[in-house]
Amino acid sequence: MALGKARVAGTLAPPMVAPPTSPRPGLLRDACLVLVRTQGPVNLGMVARLCGNLAIDDLRLVSPLCEVDSPEARMFSTHSRDFMLAAPRFATLAEAVADCGLVVGTSARMRDPLSGPPLLPEDLPALVRDRPAKRWAMVFGNEADGLSDDEMRCCQAFVRLRTFGANYSYNLSHAVAIILYALATGEPLPRDEIQPDGASRDEVDHLKRYWLHTLERFDYFRRTDKERFTPQLEQLFNRLHLSTHDVQMLWGMFAQMHYVHFGERAAPEHDQTGNTRRERGPNPAP
Known part of the structure; x- marks a missing residue:
């Protein structure tokens, strides 16, 4: 059917819109x-429509609390229903951003002083330039509670939208629209070609777990509280722009320590890619 106005039941239907x-x-x-x-299914539908406006083809849903195919979501998705229904769903944020080299969260209130000061939307071009990634994520939390502490630890930076009235937070769909429009219309800053793409969150997470495993085997936590140390280590990794090569180099250092002290190069639970494996080095010379 040609684009334009279509007549439905004697009335003029809205113009059909071609997909971007x-x-x-x-x-x-x-x-x-x-x-x-x-x-909120209305929020979900509005965000799906916004993706159609801004040519976003990668929408990921983490444990949605509303029915994705509800009448309200369909009504407000406007020409983006199929896209919305096809969006992949994940049980946790960590799973959803496993392939991302940069994860930016949004929060009305910063609850963790280790996260550093929040950014403004106008700061994002410099962040994307300084921390390049093959794929990066913009994360929005639950309408009432935002992101949990565990979810915030998945993020390397945070954006806060300023408000000037009595209400300190925006509606979810409004916040998404403000930030994504700023990103869509912002000019990318020249990139330093020497700066490599960031390692994926999955790679960094496996490195973190390997470090913790190594420190535990060396009895590091005999006098150090592991529960306090772990988020501090996570925040350290979040502040660094680790490339895949950096992760491999750090992994190799700890693998050698494992081999010298325990006769094995990798942690028993997983190898560098997260696969279950037990890798032993050659037997020491007698």
């Missing part, structure tokens, strides 16, 4: 949008 075919604009080129525990 142009590349994603501006800073959204390598971005995915992640919604965590969304509870």
